[in-house]
Amino acid sequence: MMQKNESKKYIGLRLVIIFLVSGLLSLLLTGCVEKELINDPATGSIFSADISGALIDGQYSASTKYYDTRGYGQQLNILIKNGLITRVTLNEIDKNKSDRLSVEGSDKTWPNLAVANLSALYLRLYSELLMSQNPDETDAISGATQTSEKFISLSKAILDLASKGDHEPIKIDTLDTYSITSNPDHDGYQGFLQATFNGSTLVSLSYDEIITEDGKSKRKSTDPPANTDFNALFDTITKTALSSQSLESPFPANEASPEKVKYGECLRLLREARAPF
Numbered sequence: 001m002m003q004k005n006e007s008k009k010y011i012g013l014r015l016v017i018i019f020l021v022s023g024l025l026s027l028l029l030t031g032c033v034e035k036e037l038i039n040d041p042a043t044g045s046i047f048s049a050d051i052s053g054a055l056i057d058g059q060y061s062a063s064t065k066y067y068d069t070r071g072y073g074q075q076l077n078i079l080i081k082n083g084l085i086t087r088v089t090l091n092e093i094d095k096n097k098s099d100r101l102s103v104e105g106s107d108k109t110w111p112n113l114a115v116a117n118l119s120a121l122y123l124r125l126y127s128e129l130l131m132s133q134n135p136d137e138t139d140a141i142s143g144a145t146q147t148s149e150k151f152i153s154l155s156k157a158i159l160d161l162a163s164k165g166d167h168e169p170i171k172i173d174t175l176d177t178y179s180i181t182s183n184p185d186h187d188g189y190q191g192f193l194q195a196t197f198n199g200s201t202l203v204s205l206s207y208d209e210i211i212t213e214d215g216k217s218k219r220k221s222t223d224p225p226a227n228t229d230f231n232a233l234f235d236t237i238t239k240t241a242l243s244s245q246s247l248e249s250p251f252p253a254n255e256a257s258p259e260k261v262k263y264g265e266c267l268r269l270l271r272e273a274r275a276p277f
Contacts, residue, residue, distance in 0.1 A: 055080045056165035062157040064150060064277055065171045065199070069178040070107075072100055073277025074147070076154035080162050085133055088126045090151055095275065114142035125151045135159065150174060171277070173199030178273050182265040187211075189218065191262030195270055202245050205238040207263055218259075234263065247271050 063075040072092040079087035092100035100107055101118060109117040115124055121144050128138040135155035140148035157172045175198050182191035189209040196204040209218040209230075221227040237250060249264035251257075 055083050055085075055159065055162040057081055057083070058162070058165070058167050060158045060161050060167060061169040062154045062161070063169070063171050064154070064174050066174075066176060066197075067095060067273065067275050067277050068146060068150075068176055069273060070146075071095055071273070074150045074154060076151065076158060078155070078158045078162070085130055085159075088129055088155075090122055090125065090154075092147070093277070110143065112143040114144070121147065129155055176274075178270055180266045180269045180273065182262040182269070184211075185258045185262065188213070189258075189262075191259075191266045193263070193266035193270060195274075197274070202242060202247075205241050207234045207238055207266070209259065209262065230259070233259075237263070247274070 057080050059077065059079050061075065061077045064073050067073045071094050073094075075091045075093065077087075077089045077091075078085055094100065094103065107118065113121065115121050121141055124141055125138060125148065129135060129151075132138065135152045138148075138152050138155065140152070153172060153174055157170060161167070161170065175196070177194065177196045180191075180193040180195070182193075184190045188211045190212060192208045192210050194204075194206050195202060210216060218227070218230045221230070240250065241247070247267050247270055249260075249267050251260045251264055255261055255264065
């Protein structure tokens with residue numbers, strides 16, 4: 001009986017040794033042993049030791065200062081445990097306080113998105129950050145560049161907080177581009193305003209009028225007098241807006257010119273879109 005027990009113990013020990021050797025061999029073959037490895041007790045995952053210990057444990061939160069051109073503000077929450085990122089949650093909230101995942105329609109999936117849908121997009125971003133523990137190694141997802149870039153920027157801001165142990169939620173500056181379209185006039189032209197902000201600073205502003213059905217543009221008109229007058233007027237106006245950092249229309253409220261009315265409407269819509277989150 002004792003011989004059988006000893007035999008079983010011997011077989012078990014051999015299996016353990018084989019398992020350990022196999023594991024070490026796989027690490028050697030993949031080059032992972034170049035860095036010391038540690039085991040995260042919270043998840044059982046293996047991470048490089050050089051990323052541990054730099055972050056202070058706790059829950060951290062960061063959000064964007066403004067709603068984006070689609071009408072969403074982004075808030076990222078990250079849990080640090082044992083010096084490692086262990087949980088990541090991104091919420092995109094609209095002006096009705098609805099989470100983007102709960103909104104029906106094209107906001108959940110769209111034709112040029114490289115992954116299946118919005119949930120898959122979030123999962124990809126979470127996975128890359130959790131595995132790399134480094135926002136700089138998180139790739140932007142094709143078809144979702146804005147969301148990806150906001151996620152990366154918020155991640156960097158949170159890791160900066162975690163390096164200091166600052167648990168106070170913050171709002172960050174982001175680079176945002178808004179594309180605003182007015183109602184069409186009787187000729188079918190719509191005002192098209194594009195504005196880019198770096199944080200709170202307006203850094204570029206352009207205006208055109210287009211017919212969406214055929215792409216006809218007043219800026220690119222083949223009628224030289226009309227083209228020259230239109231470009232001269234709105235080049236001056238947009239440069240003045242950049243200089244003054246004003247989104248107010250320079251025209252009176254009773255302005256009769258359709259072009260000036262559409263420009264004023266676009267500015268109003270831009271102010272509404274560029275609301276604090």
